[in-house]
Amino acid sequence: MxxxxxxxxxxxxxxxxxxxxxxxxxxxxxxxxxxxxxxxxxxxxxxxxxxxxxxxxxxxxxxxxxxxxxxxxxxxxxxxxxxxxxxxxxxxxxxxxxxxxxxxxxxxxxxxxxxxxxxxxxxxxxxxxxxxxxxxxxxxxxxxxxxxxxxxxxxxxxxxxxxxxxxxxxxxxxxxxxxxxxxxxxxxxxxxxxxxxxxxxxxxxxxxxxxxxxxxxxxxxxxxxxxxxxxxxxxxxxxxxxxxxxxxxxxxxxxxxAPPSAPAAEPAVTLEESIRACEEQFKAAVAKPDMVAAAQTVLDLEAEIVKWAADTEEDTGGVEQGRELVRLLIARLGELASTAALRSLVEPLLTLRATLRQEGRYELADALREAMLRGGVAVEDTPDGSRWTTAP
Known part of the structure; x- marks a missing residue:
């Protein structure tokens, strides 16, 4: 042979x-x-x-x-x-x-x-x-x-x-x-x-x-x-x-x-490169926001980790680093989902409060803000409009 x-x-x-x-x-x-x-x-x-x-x-x-x-x-x-x-x-x-x-x-x-x-x-x-x-x-x-x-x-x-x-x-x-x-x-x-x-x-x-x-x-x-x-x-x-x-x-x-006779194949992407790319894709999806794309990024990263699961080169810690990122992104998705659900409730209330203020009904507008605060949402009035955050 x-x-x-x-x-x-x-x-x-x-x-x-x-x-x-x-x-x-x-x-x-x-x-x-x-x-x-x-x-x-x-x-x-x-x-x-x-x-x-x-x-x-x-x-x-x-x-x-x-x-x-x-x-x-x-x-x-x-x-x-x-x-x-x-x-x-x-x-x-x-x-x-x-x-x-x-x-x-x-x-x-x-x-x-x-x-x-x-x-x-x-x-x-x-x-x-x-x-x-x-x-x-x-x-x-x-x-x-x-x-x-x-x-x-x-x-x-x-x-x-x-x-x-x-x-x-x-x-x-x-x-x-x-x-x-x-x-x-x-x-x-x-x-x-x-x-x-x-x-x-x-x-x-x-x-x-x-x-x-x-x-x-x-x-x-x-x-x-x-x-x-x-x-x-x-x-x-x-x-x-x-x-x-x-x-x-x-x-x-x-x-x-001398170059090879056939075009060289595109170099395979390493797990470290995939991890960095997924982090950037996740940030971009959240910024839009596009929760479906963000979730797909997590799934793509998990699939890449499975591909690399046999890697015996442990010093780089790539697979474990990838798993840590998956856990982090899943937790972030949970936070974002909770925020999105809360936004669907809060935004209409802010619109109602803005209407009350425009009509001069400030007592009702203030009462609505106090009620939202008791529900865990803090409202701040700024020159650019009202902003809200989850209250501690």
Missing amino acids: PGLLVLMGSGETSPTMVEIHRAAARKLRAGARAVLLDTPYAFQENHADISARARRYFARSVGLEVEVAAAGITGADWVFSGPGSPTYALDRWAGSGVDGDLRARVRTRQGVTVLASAAACTAGLATVPVYEIYKVGAEPHWRDGLDLLEPLGLRAVLIPHFDNAEGGTHDTRYCYLGERRLSRMERELPPGTAVLGLDEHTALIIDLGDESVRVAGRGGLTVRLPGSATVLPTGTRTDVAGLRRLAEGGEAGPAAA
Whole structure:
């Protein structure tokens, strides 16, 4: 079976990467054995839930039934590993022989191997210990990687989450290292080593048979050397030789910039983007006001959350953030519905009071205002007319 190496920057079990998974799965023979290596997140208390969600994702979205294992991938047609701790995975793989099995898959150019997020971080000659540096505060340093790219003549490290922007006020690019720490760590790499930076929701797809290379997804692949960086955007097609030349500081050649023969598909929207869009749509609907449109926005957001429910990338908190927004918008809808019902009662009373005032019947107008106040509605007379609010 022709070999394929797919490296993903993030989003490995999200709707954004479905088509990439499907394209890889189409290379498999009938009855292929598919294995999900759970090692990177096996230390987490919810590892069984993460595996179950990943299995559902591959079964429902990709059409691939997968088994979960910590080792035993020899002869597997398809191997996948994703989020968690790169160093935890490396330590366990070294003790079980998985590291050698993964290298053999690339060296013999057989089988489909898909590594994403933490697992993708292990693919180069050195690995970013992201948990230790970013979450524990260890001094920036490298760990030896699997060096899966060495059989392809690539002397490089692979950094996923390259365009991460979760930090807001602090720099979390480059798999949460930021520029300051990455620059320092680059000086510690062996001479001639390039950094291959994979953006989130982006894949580097290497056909191990014909050595063709493709960048797919939402972002790009950055080939970074001291003093220079070349970005291959999504849709870029080249070959291993062209990528190797870039990693060595040369020109990739004309193939690297060649666009795909067919128009590129519209990039899939991330859950974070959907959440922001729904918030804006809800505000616009309420401002009109259009309660039907506002309610539909909540339903649309709920449907989007269901689509993303299998996402195993928990650090962003996207699904839970979406659920919190749904609860908030539902509560807001309840408030608005109550206000709308109250308005249908109050507005006619205000019209009656305005008529009484125009006719000089101020005593009755004041009595009506007092009665409305006892009912929980405060009326204020202004130069622009009467305004009302719910009384505390």
